[in-house]
Amino acid sequence: MGALKRTYENLCAKHWSPMMGGILLAFLVVVLEAWYRPWGIVGGLRNWADWFFYHIGLYDEPPALHPLWSSTSSILDIGLIWGAFISAALGREFAIRIPPPIEFVKAVVAGILMGIGASLAMGCNVGGFYMAVNNLAANGFIMLIGLIFGVILAIKYLYWELEHFPSSGGFEIGFQKIDPFLGVIALAGLLVATRAYFGSELDRGEVMGGCLILAAGIGYVMHRSRFCMVNALREPFMTGNAEMGRALTVSIILSAIGIAILKYNGVRPESAYVTPTFIQGALIGGFIFGFGMTVAGGCGSGSLWRVGEGQVKLMIVATVFGLSNSIVRHIFAEYDVIENGYLGKAVFMPDYLGYAGTILLIALIVLVWYIVIDWNEESNRLVLEM
Amino acid sequence: MGVNLDEIKPDMTIDCKGLSCPMPLLKTKKAIQKLQPGQILEVLGTDPGSKNDIPGWCERAGHEYLGVKEDAGFMRFYIKKGQ
Numbered sequence: 001m002g003a004l005k006r007t008y009e010n011l012c013a014k015h016w017s018p019m020m021g022g023i024l025l026a027f028l029v030v031v032l033e034a035w036y037r038p039w040g041i042v043g044g045l046r047n048w049a050d051w052f053f054y055h056i057g058l059y060d061e062p063p064a065l066h067p068l069w070s071s072t073s074s075i076l077d078i079g080l081i082w083g084a085f086i087s088a089a090l091g092r093e094f095a096i097r098i099p100p101p102i103e104f105v106k107a108v109v110a111g112i113l114m115g116i117g118a119s120l121a122m123g124c125n126v127g128g129f130y131m132a133v134n135n136l137a138a139n140g141f142i143m144l145i146g147l148i149f150g151v152i153l154a155i156k157y158l159y160w161e162l163e164h165f166p167s168s169g170g171f172e173i174g175f176q177k178i179d180p181f182l183g184v185i186a187l188a189g190l191l192v193a194t195r196a197y198f199g200s201e202l203d204r205g206e207v208m209g210g211c212l213i214l215a216a217g218i219g220y221v222m223h224r225s226r227f228c229m230v231n232a233l234r235e236p237f238m239t240g241n242a243e244m245g246r247a248l249t250v251s252i253i254l255s256a257i258g259i260a261i262l263k264y265n266g267v268r269p270e271s272a273y274v275t276p277t278f279i280q281g282a283l284i285g286g287f288i289f290g291f292g293m294t295v296a297g298g299c300g301s302g303s304l305w306r307v308g309e310g311q312v313k314l315m316i317v318a319t320v321f322g323l324s325n326s327i328v329r330h331i332f333a334e335y336d337v338i339e340n341g342y343l344g345k346a347v348f349m350p351d352y353l354g355y356a357g358t359i360l361l362i363a364l365i366v367l368v369w370y371i372v373i374d375w376n377e378e379s380n381r382l383v384l385e386m
Numbered sequence: 387m388g389v390n391l392d393e394i395k396p397d398m399t400i401d402c403k404g405l406s407c408p409m410p411l412l413k414t415k416k417a418i419q420k421l422q423p424g425q426i427l428e429v430l431g432t433d434p435g436s437k438n439d440i441p442g443w444c445e446r447a448g449h450e451y452l453g454v455k456e457d458a459g460f461m462r463f464y465i466k467k468g469q
Contacts, residue, residue: 015438093434095459099404158408162416170404172432174459226435234408239415239443297406309434311406377446386416 012090012183021225022247023254025218029131030258032214036072036207038135038259038273039218040127041080041300042118043073045322046329053326069202072211077304079215082190084308086216087223089183095174099313100167107316110296114317115324117289119332120343121146121282122275124289124300124321125229128282130248134255135273136263136358138347139282141365146286147293151233152384154294159386172310190216219305228302230293240380242373249366256362264355274348281343296321391455394464396428397421403460407435411443414465418449421467426452429463436463 029039050063065071088094114124121128121143129147132140175182190213197209221227225247232248235241262268277285293299296317298306303321306314332338349358376382400417402410410431418427429440437454440463444451452464 088434095432097404097406097432099406103405103409158412162412167405168401168403170402170432172404172459226438228407231407238408239411239446241442241446243442294408297408306406313406386419 012087013092016221016225018225018227018244018247019250021221021227022251024221024225025227026134026251026254026258028214028218028221029134029255030262032211032218033259033268033272034262035210035214037211038127038131038268039215040073040076040123040131041304042124042127042321042325044071044075044077045318046326047071047074048077049322049326052323053330059330070204070208072204072208075208075211076215079212080219080222080301080304081308082186082212083216083219083221084223084305085219086183086186086190086308087220088309089175089179089186091224092176092179094179094182094308094310095172095176096310097170097172097312099170099311101169102161102165102167103170103313104316106295107313108320110292111317111320112324113288113292114296114300114321115326116328117150117285117287117292118300118321118325119285119328120277121285121289122277122338122343123273125293126300127273128275128277128285128289130229130252130255131273132275132282133252133362134259136256136260136270136349136355136362137274137278138349139275139277139279139344142277142279142282143286143289146283146288147233147290150287150290150292151230151294152237153287154291155234155237155384157291157295159384162386218301219308222301223305223308229299230297230302233290234294236373236376236382237384240377240383242377245373246370249370253363253366257359260350260355260359263350270348270350271346274346276338276341276344276346278344278347285343389452389464391453391462391464394426394428394452396464397425399428399430402429402431402433402436404432406433407439410436411439414440414443414463415447418447418465418467423467423469425467427465427467429465430457430460431463432460436461440465 032039047063053059054062067074118124129140129143194209194213197205232244263270298314303314303318414429441451448468450466454461454463
């Protein structure tokens, strides 16, 4: 029995290291892209918002894809939340957490900004940065620059807020006693749902079943390791801690190598996730999104795994983020903003540097990044004083 | 770490219940500035992330992390301010 208990502890209760999370995330996003498509977040949230706006009569047309029967973007988000819930419940960490009132206001404002930023960059930090870089798109690193400046501004805001609006009075409604049972039920439900997709008459039933279970794997891994890109970009400026940042750099280079091979061999089109946002869309979008995600306390993916953990603030963030993104993208469509190239150009780096050159460039950039945050962990030179 | 958490008399307590990352750590960072070395800060929180963040930060910032104990629906973290 000792071995069983230890195995459960290691797989379902203990937090995994960020590095473990980063490596497993890289593996899963490569596998997901090999299976069907690149990983993404905001498309699914927008799909739900499009449905909502259509049903209240704001939009004339329903979205082209149904959230449950045809939109893989939607399935990826459902899977992520589901997997995070399984992880949280099995680890007795699922609880409804109600924050103090000011956090509700911050959630709405942050969600709106994230929606605007993700429209300009044509993706959140996942589609616009992490998956853009590993799909060898130049807009990915440009968004990173914008994100960093947005994060720095948001830290300054948070310091100011602590001085002027001290808050308290949040609470949690716990389910610790029944959590593991909920987790087991959710895991069984996931397997049943995946099986149902594979056995269904739907056009792309198998595709969606695979997307569901792989996204659940991503959600499980992210929650267990508390893998967080906000943390990775924020801590060097807030506490100096570089652990999550180092994990993110390793995750980027590993996934870039895997996806480069998929594109090189023609498994996926070279244009996948190469969006016409180089330079201005990615830069400005990254800045606005970076500020929003830091105030939110979760990026596109981090917000969703925290939803699975029962954080009410992040439920509001994710909802408002989707609604805001839907409206802004609707306005863009009215004026053909993307088609006219107002956001920038689509730049696939191997067209200019070749595949090997591109991988070397990505490796060089993440290596410099790794060294800088590691040096800063010792020296604290980048940390903003309170 | 032979500290009995039940016997600790904190010099200051801050409430971070319901808050999610990064607010608990930010409030902790701010509160500890007001204490003298050797004094003890108690942090009330509900964010599972704090179980990693607070000990990690203490180690980096030179404070002594005394431990955490579960209460009814929240956790109590204890930190002794370093030099």
